[in-house]
Amino acid sequence: MDCSSLDSNCDPSISICRANDKCTKSLNYQSSCTGDLRGTLCMQGGDGDGSYARNCEAPASAIALSKPSLLKAISCMNLFRGEASLRIADLGCGTGFNSLSTIDLVVESIKKRYARESISVPEFEAFFSDLPLNDFNTLFRSLPHLCPRGNDEKPRKLSYYAAGVPGSFYERLFPRGKLHVAISLSALHWMSRIPEAVLDKNSHAWNQGRAWIDGARNEVVEAYAKQSEEDLKAFLRCRAEEMVSGGLLFILMAGRSDSEHPENQLGDPDTKAKHPFTNVMDQAWNDLVKENLIDEETRDAFNIPAYMRSREEIRRAFNHSKAFEIKSLKFRKVMEHSKEKQKKWIKDPISYGKTKANLVRATLRPIIDAHLRSSHLSQEFFKRFEKRAAEDINLLQKTCYYGIFVVSAIRK
Template identity: 35%
Template structure:
């Protein structure tokens, strides 16, 4: 667990509040937060054990810079307060402390400058990888994470090894790839999630909850069109001599989209949590309204850039970013029907800490 956190790669979402920032380009994530609000409320009502805590602790893992983390926290607080109030006037509502966690390189300045002024909780920043320990034992009542756990702690080592059968030459992801590459990503995800669950098992109060919004793909379907199109952009730029093919060969996106069956196996193998809820949200629920192909393509390019600009900048340099995402937007618009039909689904997951 400690080893995984020590070698984790830190490429947080684009900070600040500029036109390419995550704060300005995370509308789709907000749609999912809104779509799961009622599911979260039901989970708090049915699965949360309310005890007379003096302080109730909530942690949002992978908080980025806002504003979505604030909406998620508010949804949890509303549900928890409602449950305390439903017990009658004699039920004392505790104070609330919220921990906002992300990589040490996350833009916590922007995050805390935009904290809601009328919040009814004490806010704390917790830098560090959620694949390692972050909190004291049995100290957190509810963990929450949305659109974060598909990011791996690192690129699988063997996809970077030219002597390995899993060497990922000419590609940037396992999508539509040979079995060896997919298995390398799959093994890294399983290792990371075991680290995640082991850490949370120590930090969660007995019978506390973990609530997750995860990006997933069914099996045997392993096609991530967005990354396939981005990979084709890199190859096109390499063909023009803008970047080298060798640089493309050594670039891989550390991201994995789990299936419900895989997640069940990982949680059951860990043994510390029961799966209280695991369901796939209908695609129409999490899509951002009816839009034109050009609007969808523009939003897709902006959203992806906000998420992985740091990763690309570190490997290829800053000067290619504008041209790269302009080309990506163009290709998305040209292949809009394929892009729209093969986007990942969202898994809503509720785990409960076992008492043993």
């Protein structure tokens, strides 16, 4: 992968680690030359072991937990009389079943409301939107009317017209006043960019020795918090322009409990120890440094672009927008996997290591590939991550929880 394929602002003089090269500490390596992530951030495509489509159990659990709130929001939303079609957008759709099943649920629930109230049912348009590198091909191959599941299965007619919309949901994606329902599922904790101060090794916000901000210095956390605030404001500003009055905005996003300060993104000690963004992640990066595969600056320049907002931070952004009325704002905790799987993995740590590494591949491989500029080095990183996750028996005994916020709001 050459530099120009990552970002047009990259310095072409940057050294690149080829697949058969061994990068040493003498390498004066710079990470991606800008914090902008639109050209690198996406879930891992395809349907292989490391794909997002095969490693989205936690988001699926969160969506299942939020389903009653979504149904309640639909039951209370305005019905749009006289509309030829209703337009629904899934913002940050990814590649898997989660998006398709949720759109099905939304469409069928709205149709039932129209039927119950004896109103002519409109047609439906569903827009699946994500960053340009998202694997839309895998997503659309999953549509049942295009790809029946079995040889004897007849194509099922969709109850909506589907389209893909590439772009960042921190920018405008649709014409003014066109969307009736906008949903975003497990996507808004991903930031639009890494703060510039965090990428400056001469800054107090240089995140030395860490891949993420949980437990980081105040300057690092403050830079992330400021960027996260700007991002959520931009998201709401764009949706305010795109949505019709009375339209429903439904958001499921990762978050932290009210009692936790920003530097404590994850809450309880077991979650902090076992979360894929923390200990094992840092250990894997350090292994590459100790083995002279990368230098310390390369390690320190990698930062996971995620921030878990608090209830107050969410409310503050909505209050700034003034375009939406929050109907519901709830915090929930989701277990990373079932107790049955945990018991199985305690007996088979190697299998757990592979599963955990695949989870990280599914969510972070594209930006790790872009950061290292070498598929070989990326593979070496995941080998070490897998080994570290498998060899810590105490880690297997712990239970990790993901905090989520479920928000429903109406466009004023």
